[in-house]
Amino acid sequence: MTDTDDPAHRERLRRWRLVLGGPADESLGAAQGRDGAMDAALAALYDGGGDGEGGRTARSAGLGSSAPRVARWLGDIREYFPSTVVQVMQADAIERLDLTRLLLEPEMLAAVEPDVHLVGTLLSLNRVMPERARDAARQVVRTVVTELERRIEQKTRAAVSGALNRAARISRPRPADIDWDKTVRANLKHYQVEHRTVVPERLIGYGRRATAVQRDVVLCVDQSGSMAASVVFAGVFAAVLASMRSLRTSLVVFDTAVVDLTDQLSDPVEVLFGTQLGGGTDINRAIGYSRQLITRPRDSIFVLISDLYEGGVREQMLRRVAEMTAAGVQVVVLLALSDEGAPAYDHENAAALAALGVPAFACTPDAFPELMAAAIERRDLTAFAHRLAAENGSG
Structure with a gap:
C-alpha cells in the first residue's frame, strides 16, 4: 500500500483497493491479512476470471460447482461484512453464479443469511426441493417470518x-349503537324552539364491540x-x-x-x-x-x-x-x-x-x-x- 502519514488517506486507498481488486495491486499494493481474506471473498464472486497467474481464478472455478466451497464462502462473507452487505452478495451470487441448484443442499441453507430475497428464491424452488432440504428451508423461512412479524x-x-x-364513531350507527348523549350535544345548534326538540343531523355511535x-x-x-x-x-x-x-x-x-x-x-x-x-x-x-x-x-x-x-x-x-x-x-x-x-x-x-x-x-x-x-x-x-x-x- 502507498505510504502516507494521513490515516484518512490510507483508509481511502484501502477501500479503493478492495473495490478495484487484483488489477490495482501494482498501484495500491496487495491486500494483506483480513483485507486479503475480504478481497478473496469479493474476487470469488465478482472477478470475471483472469489469465490463471497470480492466484486469480475464473468465476466458475471460484464458487460455481461445489456446495462445500460455497458454504465456506458464505461463512467467510458473514464474518467479514455486515449483514446488509451479506444479503446483497448472496443475491448477486445466486444470480451471477447460478447457485439455485446448490440452495437445495441442507448444508448451504444452514450457511446462508436469511432475508426476504432468499425466502423468495426458496419458494420458487419449493416444487423441486428434495425432502432432505425441506426442514432447513422451512427454518430459513420461519426465521425471516418471525423477524417480519416483530417488525x-x-x-x-x-x-x-x-x-x-374512528370509523365506527363517524359512520352511520345502528339504533342500538347510538350514543344519545354525544349525539344531542353535537346537534344542539339544530334545536327547534317551536317543537322543543333537537333534530339530529349527525348521529354519533358507540365504538362497536371488539368481538364484532x-x-x-x-x-x-x-x-x-x-x-x-x-x-x-x-x-x-x-x-x-x-x-x-x-x-x-x-x-x-x-x-x-x-x-x-x-x-x-x-x-x-x-x-x-x-x-x-x-x-x-x-x-x-x-x-x-x-x-x-x-x-x-x-x-x-x-x-x-x-x-x-x-x-x-x-x-x-x-x-x-x-x-x-x-x-x-x-x-x-x-x-x-x-x-x-x-x-x-x-x-x-x-x-x-x-x-x-x-x-x-x-x-x-x-x-x-x-x-x-x-x-x-x-x-x-x-x-x-x-x-x-x-x-x-x-x-
Missing part, C-alpha cells in the same frame, strides 16, 4: 384498531416471479390481519390459476409454502374469484397486489374493478409491497385503473399499516399515494 405486528394492530374505532367483525379484507396477490418479495410481505401481513377478530381476512394468490390460502393464515410459514412463484398471470380470473368472497361490499376492502401485466381478459378485469367500486368496495391496487419501490409494471392498466378512481402505486411494508387505516376510514387514496411517493422521493 410489523404492533404497528399494524395499532393502526387498524384505531381506524376501526367490522371489515372484510381480501388480499389478492400476484405470485409471478417478479413479485417474490411482495408475496412474502403479503403473506405475513395477511396472517397478522387474520389474527384480529374485528377483521375477516382472506388471502388469495394467483398466476394463471387461483389458490385460496385463507385456511392456512394461522401459520404464515405454511402460507408461504403454499405459494408457487413463477408462471403467467390472470388478474381477471383472480378478481372474479375474490368477488365471491365479498358479501358486504360497503364493509369490504379488496387489496390487489400485482404488477398489472394481464394475461387474461383485460376489459373484463377493468369492468369487474369498476363494478366493485360502484358497489361500495374500497379497492386498493399495489404495484409492489416491498422495500424496493415499484417494479416494472403495465402503465396502461395502471392508468386505466386510475381513471376508475383506483390509483395503483407501490407501498413499503412500513407504510402498509397506515394504508390499511386510510382504506378503513375511506380516505382519499390518491392523495395518500402522492404523499407516499413524495416521502420516498419518487414523485
